[in-house]
Amino acid sequence: DSGVTQTPKHLITATGQRVTLRCSPRSGDLSVYWYQQSLDQGLQFLIQYYNGEERAKGNILERFSAQQFPDLHSELNLSSLELGDSALYFCASSPGTGTGSYEQYFGPGTRLTVT
Amino acid sequence: GQNIDQPTEMTATEGAIVQINCTYQTSGFNGLFWYQQHAGEAPTFLSYNVLDGLEEKGRFSSFLSRSKGYSYLLLKELQMKDSASYLCAVTFPSGGSYIPTFGRGTSLIVHP
Numbered sequence: 001d002s003g004v005t006q007t008p009k010h011l012i013t014a015t016g017q018r019v020t021l022r023c024s025p026r027s028g029d030l031s032v033y034w035y036q037q038s039l040d041q042g043l044q045f046l047i048q049y050y051n052g053e054e055r056a057k058g059n060i061l062e063r064f065s066a067q068q069f070p071d072l073h074s075e076l077n078l079s080s081l082e083l084g085d086s087a088l089y090f091c092a093s094s095p096g097t098g099t100g101s102y103e104q105y106f107g108p109g110t111r112l113t114v115t
Numbered sequence: 116g117q118n119i120d121q122p123t124e125m126t127a128t129e130g131a132i133v134q135i136n137c138t139y140q141t142s143g144f145n146g147l148f149w150y151q152q153h154a155g156e157a158p159t160f161l162s163y164n165v166l167d168g169l170e171e172k173g174r175f176s177s178f179l180s181r182s183k184g185y186s187y188l189l190l191k192e193l194q195m196k197d198s199a200s201y202l203c204a205v206t207f208p209s210g211g212s213y214i215p216t217f218g219r220g221t222s223l224i225v226h227p
Contacts, residue, residue: 002157031212043158043202043217056209090157103148104215106157 003027004107006091012113018079021110025072025093031055032074033094033104034066038087049074081114088112119218121203126224132191135221137203141184145213148204149177149188152220158202161188190223198225 003026013019025032034046036059045058049068060066063081068074078085088111092104120138127133137147146165150158162170164179164186176189190197200222204215 002159042219043204045214045216048212048214050212055212056214058214088155103160103163106159108157 002105002107004091004093004105006089006107006110008110009108010111010113012115013081014115015081015083017081017114018077019081019112021076021078021089021091021112023074023076023091023093023107025074025091026105029093029095029105030072031094031096031102032068032072033092034060034074034076035090035092036087037090037109038084041087043090046076078112083114086112086114117205117207117216119203119205119216121201121218121221123219124222124224126226127193129193129195129225129227131193132189133193133223135188135190135201135203135223137186137188137218139184139186139203139205141181143207144181144184145206145208147177147179147186148206148215149175149186150202150204150217152200152202154200161201193225195225195227198223 005024030051033048037043046060048056066076088109090109091107094102094104096102149161152158162177169178174191179186200220202220203218206213206215
């Protein structure tokens, strides 16, 4: 158990819908990262927040957005869902901004299925 | 973007040694992580290399050559539970942070 929690574990929804994925980092970790993992793309970095502020952006679509709240939990919002958005979405946390040798602790993931 | 190359699949026998290679573009490189991921589960941290050389941690060792853009993960005394995907991730600076770019992973199959 990494100490990172994600809800829900599974989510099935229809195309065009909007969903919210939730992540609680390990106690004391200020950074939260979101990743998408699909069979054809591997693990893709989406976005990072540090202490409530957006710190880095990766391959995140405009239909996707995220935020980190004062209690450090984070939410990833996916809208106008398409079949290709079906994937495992991981949240990870680390103590710092990602400088130095901070390893990332991954949550169990949310499996999103868009039908 | 960063090109990270690692073999798609490898097979090995229980008790043996296996080496999983990873190559990357050196420009802007900061450090390199290895993660293990069992099917349907979250990646778990194995090692981090930022300086050249070999880092040993129990049955697992990781090597880095910064000038050659090359790393390997060495697994000794293989066990059946080592069957998993092994992800190489290279970090680059991005806006005051360091973001990992992951390879596609090497699926290791350990057979009796």
